[in-house]
Amino acid sequence: MSTATVSTLKGARLPKWSPYAIAGGSVGLAIAIGLAAGLDSRVQWGLIAAILFIVGTYGIAARVEGKRQAKDRIATSLVWVAFLLAVIPLVSLVWVTVVRGIKVLDLYFLTHSMGVVADTEPGGGIYHAIIGSLEQVGLATLIAAPVGVLTAIYLVEYGRGKLSKAITFFVDVMTGIPSIVAGLFILSLMLQFEMQPFGFAGSLALAILMMPVVVRSTEEMLKLVPNELREASLALGVPKWRTILKVVLPTSIGGITTGIMLAVARIAGETAPVLLLVFGNPFINTNPFEGAQSSLPLYIYQQYANSAGSGAAYDRAWAASLTLIAFVMILNLVARGIARWKAPKTGR
């Protein structure tokens, strides 16, 4: 066959710039419709543009490329829309927090307490809240991380039968415990022994919240370790506990650390149990075992609640929020760093 034949594999394609062109066209048309019909809501304009874009894309693509490609383009657009919808609140939250929080956030703010400053006046800082947060979250982690990791090791490596099923069930139930309930649980114990609020009580409640998260994530990480590695170690005559300690845990340590850090990030923002159990304190109290303390989320809440409309208190609340977000983000970065550093090595 010397004559050119029509390829059955090639079809007509819209040019690469067509989505942008269609988007531009539909926005322009939407503005025109909006102005002509006298609609003042920009949201309406946006919706009209979106509908025009989808209908236009489908119509043009169906005509030029065929129905399947048209559906593909619609699906692609919907995925993009979902992505944007998810990103917009996230970005705007970070943006607002940064813009409002940066106002009073400086070294003075980070190194001074609210001890002699009334909540309605400018000045003061969050040093006492940072100390409280670090101590409470640190102690909670010291309790919850070992217990959680060991529970996960039991469930994955040893647990068979009813006991492990029961533990799995209760861990699932614990994941859903509202933080205020964990706080009330510890509070009831405190009242039993007639104790005053103190930092460690908050740590206990936070540990209750953290434990199931650690168990769940560690369990998943341990399950990812190939069984062949366990067998290889056992076949060398290595006892099971040493196999777990020297082969299974090192292989999964990156993921386990990430899980723990995420759990820490989760409890670092808890307010309710801290409010109940640690009570809040404008003065610096470095002893978590005696006397009321503050913490960052609690500080944010109290600055807002006690502000009496004072702008200074709002600024401090925003700055504290920014500090809290930064703290959680640094934790996440550290977790990623550890995960990368400890990840099983490849390459030659």
Next chain:
Amino acid sequence: MAKRIDVSGLTAYYGSHKAIEDISMTVEPRSVTAFIGPSGCGKSTFLRTLNRMHEVTPGGRVEGKVMLDDEDLYGTGIDPVSVRREVGMVFQRPNPFPTMSIFDNVAAGLRLNGSYKKSELAEVVEKSLKGANLWNEVKDRLNKPGSGLSGGQQQRLCIARAIAVEPKVLLMDEPCSALDPISTLAIEDLIGELKERFTIVIVTHNMQQAARVSDRTAFFNLAAVGQPGKLIEIDETERIFSNPSVQATEDYISGRFG
């Protein structure tokens, strides 16, 4: 130091499922014994009962006797961990420890058992890698991760790791099935050398391989899917491949079956 294995009346279960039934055989020291047979006939299961790895699988249990020289591996008071130090194992897929360097992989058995002198460690690693014909290829990068080696090298690394703890018996579960012909040849040569020092049992799907490397060959078969696997016969490899005493063996070897 190689030891003889004497199996009598061995039956293994997974939960309530009987995987192999009533197997008796003798594995001679300083020789290579090959297990052949169709998939699912229990060769690997039987191999794993020889160093008590079978019971690591949930629900796995064993009846019968496995004598290592004059000790019953399933006797009372026998520690499976000690059994596995005497009876080493190489697996189908190379499985070096991903967190460890080449050196640490070979040293793993000694280190994790806690029974070593620091000064001897380097010596043992070198000796084992030489024993596995891998020393020349990796001596300049002992601190690099073991997972960076090729498949064949990884498998030889696993063999080096297994022989570093000086077992009496070495079990190999299809050690070449994931490897190319050249790596396979390297491992087969290695098996020939290792049998001077160890008792070797190898499971293989490759009948030419069994004919090449083994002194004795055992043929396993199962009556039907779901039925337990049984030992059909065990004999000198030459006999099995030229003049087997059971018709099923001849059918399997000549390809008229399965």
